[in-house]
Amino acid sequence: MMRVIKGAMHRLVARTLALATSSFLLNPSDKEAEPCQEFEGLRVETEEGNQTMKYSNINLKTPFAFSFFLFSSLILSAYSQSESEDHEFNYDEASGRGPSRWGLLKPESKNCSIGRQQSPINIEAVQVRSELGDLQRNYVSAPAVLRNNTEYAAVVWLGNAGSITINGTVYTVDNCHWHSPAEHTLNGIRYPLEIHIVHTSDQNQTAVVAILYRYGSPDPFIDRLFGSLKTLKTKDRPLGPVNPESIKFPGRNYYRYKGSLTTPSCSEGVVWKVFQQVKTVSHSQVDALKHVLPPQNRNNARPTQPLNGRPVLLYDPPTSGN
Numbered sequence: 001m002m003r004v005i006k007g008a009m010h011r012l013v014a015r016t017l018a019l020a021t022s023s024f025l026l027n028p029s030d031k032e033a034e035p036c037q038e039f040e041g042l043r044v045e046t047e048e049g050n051q052t053m054k055y056s057n058i059n060l061k062t063p064f065a066f067s068f069f070l071f072s073s074l075i076l077s078a079y080s081q082s083e084s085e086d087h088e089f090n091y092d093e094a095s096g097r098g099p100s101r102w103g104l105l106k107p108e109s110k111n112c113s114i115g116r117q118q119s120p121i122n123i124e125a126v127q128v129r130s131e132l133g134d135l136q137r138n139y140v141s142a143p144a145v146l147r148n149n150t151e152y153a154a155v156v157w158l159g160n161a162g163s164i165t166i167n168g169t170v171y172t173v174d175n176c177h178w179h180s181p182a183e184h185t186l187n188g189i190r191y192p193l194e195i196h197i198v199h200t201s202d203q204n205q206t207a208v209v210a211i212l213y214r215y216g217s218p219d220p221f222i223d224r225l226f227g228s229l230k231t232l233k234t235k236d237r238p239l240g241p242v243n244p245e246s247i248k249f250p251g252r253n254y255y256r257y258k259g260s261l262t263t264p265s266c267s268e269g270v271v272w273k274v275f276q277q278v279k280t281v282s283h284s285q286v287d288a289l290k291h292v293l294p295p296q297n298r299n300n301a302r303p304t305q306p307l308n309g310r311p312v313l314l315y316d317p318p319t320s321g322n
């Protein structure tokens with residue numbers, strides 16, 4: 001969300017520090033390192049972000065020089081990581097940065113490899129629970145933008161667009177975004193599209209509501225964004241006030257389980273609610289959602305993850321169908 005600001009600060013800090021530290025760098029041939037290559041966890045990028053300066057052989061002549069260099073490196077490292085973290089992974093296994101390697105890309109993402117409660121999952125055997133209750137939601141209209149973060153297209157709310165409540169915890173809606181094909185599968189069936197409506201509590205817990213789509217009639221919510229979507233680049237498009245309720249949740253029944261974010265860091269403890277009823281979307285809508293993304297992210301579904309004994313509950317109200 002703060003990428004633009006971070007990017008500008010990063011460039012400013014990078015420019016200043018590149019100038020300041022360049023006098024300490026003694027071996028020009030070391031500049032021919034791979035782009036974004038990391039050296040023992042510290043990274044130095046030039047303004048263009050395409051040259052890395054190796055400083056393992058730096059001759060640090062004075063304590064002041066060493067202190068300044070260390071301090072500069074730490075600041076720059078922090079900015080570099082915060083700006084680039086979202087783009088260090090993709091969905092193309094051939095790139096070496098695809099889903100099977102996400103957990104190896106950085107320490108903070110290790111859950112992608114070793115986590116035991118990961119998402120998405122194949123939803124198959126379920127425990128029916130009529131007492132779970134309808135999804136309690138209290139959405140309102142708030143200004144939103146359409147954003148392309150290169151991993152997916154998203155509607156991001158800039159104001160408070162309301163919340164859902166699960167077991168007494170209030171989760172405020174943050175964004176909704178699309179994965180194509182769908183990430184969750186139902187009895188092994190993978191649908192062409194899935195929307196994630198992401199909510200966060202005051203304690204920074206995450207709850208995601210998911211809806212699956214099969215091909216059919218166009219989806220009215222996507223239809224409203226369609227004009228902006230087709231030409232969406234990396235600059236946010238203002239959408240005016242958007243009420244999350246206009247996504248139109250299908251029916252009352254939902255699956256619930258405990259999982260993770262489906263992108264790095266793959267953090268766990270995420271409450272998932274996946275609606276049982278599947279909605280429809282047109283081919284051209286799915287195509288538009290895919291084609292604003294770079295080729296390596298056009299199939300932005302993480303493979304399903306082992307259940308590892310987790311229960312999947314199905315809310316099926318007794319009055320369903322009446």
Ligand SMILES: [Zn+2]
Binds near residue numbers: 177179196262
């Ligand atoms: Zn998602």
